[in-house]
Amino acid sequence: MTSVLHIDASLTTPEIHFDLEKAHFSIKGSSYPENSLKFYQPVVQYLADLVNTHTPDPAKTFILDVELQYFNTSTAKVLLDILRYFEQLYEKGQPVKVRWLYLEDDTEMEDAGLDYQTAVKLPFELVALHEEA
Amino acid sequence: MNVSYEHRTLFRYEGPLDMQLLPQIVKSAEQLLIGEKVRTPLRRKIISILIELAQNVIHYGIHNHPLANPTISLTRGGDDIVLSISNPIHVSQELFLRTYIENLLSMSKDEQNALYQNVLTKSDYTDSGGAGLGILQVLIKSDNFSYKIEPLGQEHAYFTITATFHTNNS
Structure with a gap:
């Protein structure tokens, strides 16, 4: 499988940057595509392949950074699917950490992160970001 | 003459709605809410709901109706921001919508939240939407x-769906 998956951001979709070599996976921006399943299909395929082929490396921690401004409910469900793939990797022995990044006063996004934290069995950190001056 | 500024239209769009236009509407509404000094959490809550409802219109509404277009409006009434979104539907959708919404309205906030979590974590979803989560989100998030x-x-x-948000809660 390819090591890097990159999808540029658009007005309605986030930047996706998954880099297996660097053990860093990032979803950043707004996510309200017309068809979330279609948009996230390459991401889901990448993760399905990763789950099937990856040999756990305890020396590396996979970091998944999720930093979203807006996301619609169909994205909400796909996000859970994405987290479930990382959960499978974690269950197979691959160290994984999810960092849910949100602006410090954005309680909406903080609450969404708390919901996901409850829904999956993964090391899950909520990180409040300070707005740039 | 006294002029009341208590009820002001901040934003109003009437016309065909599609995914090319939606980001521009989102950007305009966001800027107007910033101008109204609506704090970030509430602003993002309102915009999230605007996106959700507008996408419902795009996915499920009747397009190119000769008598009526979709309408999106944001109004300021005292301490409240009122978001209203209207669109033509087919009469066959009316019974479903009434039954679905009345069922949601009969639930407590806790029950609505539990249903949201249940649908989010257990249900399938369609290509176009999030398994009916949109209207439920509006109910949960609006005042x-x-x-x-x-x-x-x-x-x-x-x-027409109208959602009201209290700015003094944020």
């Missing part, structure tokens, strides 16, 4: 919710 379905000719109806 007041109302809807109306008005006749629009023989085969259609005009469906």
Whole structure:
């Protein structure tokens, strides 16, 4: 499988940057595509392949950074699917950490992160970001 | 003459709605809410709901109706921001919508939240949407919710959802 998956951001979709070599996976921006399943299909395929082929490396921690401004409910469900793939990797022995990044006063996004934290069995950190001056 | 600024239209769009236009509407509404000094959490809550409802219109509404277009409006009334979205629907959708919304309205906030979590974690979803989560999200996040379905000719109806948000809660 390819090591890097990159999808540029658009007005309605986030930047996706998954880099297996660097053990860093990032979803950043707004996510309200017309068809979330279609948009996230390459991401889901990448993760399905990763789950099937990856040999756990305890020396590396996979970091998944999720930093979203807006996301619609169909994205909400796909996000859970994405987290479930990382959960499978974690269950197979691959160290994984999810960092849910949100602006410090954005309680909406903080609450969404708390919901996901409850829904999956993964090391899950909520990180409040300070707005740039 | 006294002029009241208590009820002001901040934003109003009437016309065809699609995914090319939606980001521009989102950007305009966001800028107007920043201008109104609506704090970030509430602003993002309102915009999230605007996106959700507008996408419902795009996915499920009747397009190119000769008598009525989708309408999106944001109004300031004292400490409240009122978001209202209307669109033509087919009369066959009316019973489903009424039953679905009345069922949600009969639930407590806790029950609505539990249902949201249940649908999010257990249900399938369609290509276009999130398994009916949109309207449920509006109910959970808004401070007041109302809807109306008005006749629009023989085969259609005009469906309006109005969500109110208290700025002094944020």
